[in-house]
Amino acid sequence: MxxxxxxxxxxxxxxxxxxxxxxxxxxxxxxxxxxxxxxxxxxxxxxxxxxxxxxxxxxxxxxxxxxxxxxxxxxxxxxxxxxxxxxxxxxxxxxxxxxxxxxxxxxxxxxxxxxxxxxxxxxxxxxxxxxxxxxxxxxxxxxxxxxxxxxxxxxxxxxxxxxxxxxxxxxxxxxxxxxxxxxxxxxxxxxxxxxxxxxxxxxxxxxxxxxxxxxxxxxxxxxxxxxxxxxxxxxxxxxxxxxxxxxLEQNQIIKIFTVVTIVFLPPTLIAGIFGMNYQVMPTILHPYGFYLALILMMLSSTAVLWFFKRKHWI
The missing domain is CATH 3.30.460.20 (CorA soluble domain-like)
Structure with missing residues (x-):
């Protein structure tokens, strides 16, 4: 045109x-x-x-x-x-x-x-x-x-x-x-x-x-x-x-995974110690040994969470 x-x-x-x-x-x-x-x-x-x-x-x-x-x-x-x-x-x-x-x-x-x-x-x-x-x-x-x-x-x-x-x-x-x-x-x-x-x-x-x-x-x-x-x-x-x-979002996700991993490290250590296959083992025949191990695991995780909270890391 x-x-x-x-x-x-x-x-x-x-x-x-x-x-x-x-x-x-x-x-x-x-x-x-x-x-x-x-x-x-x-x-x-x-x-x-x-x-x-x-x-x-x-x-x-x-x-x-x-x-x-x-x-x-x-x-x-x-x-x-x-x-x-x-x-x-x-x-x-x-x-x-x-x-x-x-x-x-x-x-x-x-x-x-x-x-x-x-x-x-x-x-x-x-x-x-x-x-x-x-x-x-x-x-x-x-x-x-x-x-x-x-x-x-x-x-x-x-x-x-x-x-x-x-x-x-x-x-x-x-x-x-x-x-x-x-x-x-x-x-x-x-x-x-x-x-x-x-x-x-x-x-x-x-x-x-x-x-x-x-x-x-x-x-x-x-x-x-x-x-x-x-x-x-x-x-x-x-x-x-x-x-x-x-x-920031990825760091927050990684931070959560890191905290969860560290919180379960002490219980894992306690479970590993009490799970050793030796003939002579303290508290192995104690009637409350299992419950004592559970209490120690819970206390260790709580202590780690309290420490993180005090440091304002979580």
Missing amino acids: VRIFYKEKKQIRKENDVRMLSQIPNVIWVDLQSPSPEEEEWIESKCQVSFQTPQEIVEIESSARFFEQGDMMVANSNFSKIDQHGYHSYPVSFLIKNTTLFTYRQGDSKTFADTVKKMRVYVEPFETGIDIFLLLLETRIEADADLLENMSREITNISKSLSNEKKPKQEILLKINTLQENSMMLRESIIDKQRVLSSIQRSRLFPESYRERLRIVLKDISSLTEYTTFNFERLEYLQDTFTGLIN
């Missing part, structure tokens, strides 16, 4: 028929969402642009994330989203030629839908495709901030549940591990944008009048990076706390 946005007087119009592209004046944004090969070829021939393949878009080398070709700037970045299956990232390619923005992506995205809504509400500021490009980035940063806030709430809930749980559960550790993975994924996405925008800021093709706004965007991205670091530190703290609680 291809959406063509153009400015007519003070209104932003949209055209979905790609064949009308050559007849539309003042085109500021061409959005290619999972385009067909025919649509992609049509736009490339009419606008004299060349889109990268999906494999080239996801390359992580600096030369693949941002480069210039004549009068074109090409920037590739990863956007994040959350659904019922968790956090995911998807690549988006931006191409700016003269004053027209071209975006190439696979699948739908709430960021682009929100950007279109803002364009319809605030018409005046959008004169060129660079305005749309910066608006997309600002909208994406707001979405990333919402994801971080959502993640922070999940971390707070885990912290509260960990405080209320007398016995730590395995599910909590799995949640912490999942949030750590999501936090790293989101941090990678934010740092990727920071790297790409830093390259754009140094570009000779990027208009000087937009550089101050771009610096503000980079500043917002830096604050998000710090926030992801804070979230990751909180998760590490919770993981250490969980591990400490597990160790």
Whole structure:
């Protein structure tokens, strides 16, 4: 699907028929969402642009994330989203030629839908495709901030549940591990944008009048990076706390086994002594010898328990 946005007087119009592209004046944004090969070829021939393949878009080398070709700037970045299956990232390619923005992506995205809504509400500021490009980035940063806030709430809930749980559960550790993975994924996405925008800021093709706004965007991205670091530190703290609680529980179990073993050592010693098979054995013929041995066993165990209690070991 291809959406063509153009400015007519003070209104932003949209055209979905790609064949009308050559007849539309003042085109500021061409959005290619999972385009067909025919649509992609049509736009490339009419606008004299060349889109990268999906494999080239996801390359992580600096030369693949941002480069210039004549009068074109090409920037590739990863956007994040959350659904019922968790956090995911998807690549988006931006191409700016003269004053027209071209975006190439696979699948739908709430960021682009929100950007279109803002364009319809605030018409005046959008004169060129660079305005749309910066608006997309600002909208994406707001979405990333919402994801971080959502993640922070999940971390707070885990912290509260960990405080209320007398016995730590395995599910909590799995949640912490999942949030750590999501936090790293989101941090990678934010740092990727920071790297790409830093390259754009140094570009000779990027208009000087937009550089101050771009610096503000980079500043917002830096604050998000710090926030992801804070979230990751909180998760590490919770993981250490969980591990400490597990160790305490295991130590308590080992302590119980140790006390039980030591308590039964003196009775075992007494039983071993009185169970020796010698012909001459004191009290072996005593009518109360058996009961005397039982009393000694009970007294020895009681003495050990009293000693442990006095030392506050149990």
